[in-house]
Amino acid sequence: MPLVSMRQLLDEAAKGGYGVGAFNVNDMEQIQAIMMAAKQTKSPVIVQASRGARAFAEDLYLFRLIQAAAELNPELPIAMHQDHGNSFETCRSAIALGYTSVMMDGSLLEDGKTPSTFEQNVDVTRRVVDFAHERGVTVEGEIGVLGGIEDGHGAGGTGLEHVTDPDQAVEFAERTGVDALAIAIGTSHGAYKFSKKPDGSVLKMDILIEIHKRLPHTHLVMHGSSSVPKDLQDIINQYGGKLKPTWGVPVEEIQLGIRNGVRKVNVDTDNRLAMTGAIRKVLWETPEKFDPRDYLKPAREAMAKVVALRMTQFGQAGHAGDYAPIPITEMAKGYANGSLDTRPSLAAK
Numbered sequence: 001m002p003l004v005s006m007r008q009l010l011d012e013a014a015k016g017g018y019g020v021g022a023f024n025v026n027d028m029e030q031i032q033a034i035m036m037a038a039k040q041t042k043s044p045v046i047v048q049a050s051r052g053a054r055a056f057a058e059d060l061y062l063f064r065l066i067q068a069a070a071e072l073n074p075e076l077p078i079a080m081h082q083d084h085g086n087s088f089e090t091c092r093s094a095i096a097l098g099y100t101s102v103m104m105d106g107s108l109l110e111d112g113k114t115p116s117t118f119e120q121n122v123d124v125t126r127r128v129v130d131f132a133h134e135r136g137v138t139v140e141g142e143i144g145v146l147g148g149i150e151d152g153h154g155a156g157g158t159g160l161e162h163v164t165d166p167d168q169a170v171e172f173a174e175r176t177g178v179d180a181l182a183i184a185i186g187t188s189h190g191a192y193k194f195s196k197k198p199d200g201s202v203l204k205m206d207i208l209i210e211i212h213k214r215l216p217h218t219h220l221v222m223h224g225s226s227s228v229p230k231d232l233q234d235i236i237n238q239y240g241g242k243l244k245p246t247w248g249v250p251v252e253e254i255q256l257g258i259r260n261g262v263r264k265v266n267v268d269t270d271n272r273l274a275m276t277g278a279i280r281k282v283l284w285e286t287p288e289k290f291d292p293r294d295y296l297k298p299a300r301e302a303m304a305k306v307v308a309l310r311m312t313q314f315g316q317a318g319h320a321g322d323y324a325p326i327p328i329t330e331m332a333k334g335y336a337n338g339s340l341d342t343r344p345s346l347a348a349k
């Protein structure tokens with residue numbers, strides 16, 4: 001199966017009332033882990049690469065690996081997404097490679113650190129939407145600024161400094177026509193999200209619910225949504241690691257989001273923890289080993305286990321065969337004739 005449009009995956013998820021995990025990849029083992037989990041749970045797949053991942057793996061290696069995943073798993077719909085594009089050029093180059101979805105994170109300036117103005121965000125996102133939709137490619141935007149830093153990207157802070165304003169979210173959706181919208185509700189990138197189990201004072205689910213009511217046709221995206229489970233932290237620390245205690249986004253909060261318009265859930269940290277724990281365990285218990293396969297295989301299996309669990313918890317499991325993929329060229333026609341338009345003033349008609 002060719003790579004499919006992320007918009008189609010998310011439209012189907014909205015129809016079915018489930019969420020789809022978007023898992024970050026940097027190398028072959030991570031891609032294989034996601035595909036193992038998707039095959040086992042019969043799940044549609046969103047694979048995403050940050051700018052850091054594209055630089056680490058080199059574009060062509062990474063993209064060819066995704067193509068291999070699609071060729072080896074023709075029964076699974078797979079979307080390939082650029083995570084946190086920082087500029088028009090980053091998004092354009094991802095589309096040129098064959099990515100079927102891009103995130104233009106115009107909440108920050110091109111340096112990936114400094115919060116932008118609302119008008120700057122609208123301008124750059126609108127340009128990316130025009131370019132991408134002409135080619136049938138999905139666009140995710142961001143309004144409000146997430147906390148934390150990951151892969152050198154992020155404004156830092158706790159995630160509560162720039163919580164999304166629902167009025168701005170509606171205006172942003174109207175003026176850009178994005179397919180999906182990342183909102184800031186107190187979550188952060190990286191392992192250190194919350195200093196205790198989050199409640200309503202730090203995780204603003206009420207804002208998410210309000211935005212969904214006002215933007216029912218725009219798919220919402222939760223970033224920084226690893227759950228950072230204690231058992232994965234414990235394995236790392238048990239075998240010589242030094243992680244400070246931390247709390248992520250509880251799965252039940254993500255499920256509440258999914259009941260209120262969240263269709264894409266970004267998960268990276270949990271997979272990093274799972275792989276690192278598995279590698280540490282092998283090296284700690286059998287220090288005589290030196291074949292990378294001796295630790296990469298358990299690392300891959302540990303990640304596949306976490307991904308399969310999330311796919312089940314988000315509800316995407318069992319939905320891989322629900323629909324036939326719409327070619328990207330057909331998606332382009334849908335954008336051109338307005339049938340895929342999500343702008344609140346048009347989609348409501």
Ligand SMILES: [Zn+2]
Nearest residue numbers: 189223224266
């Ligand atoms: Zn993110």
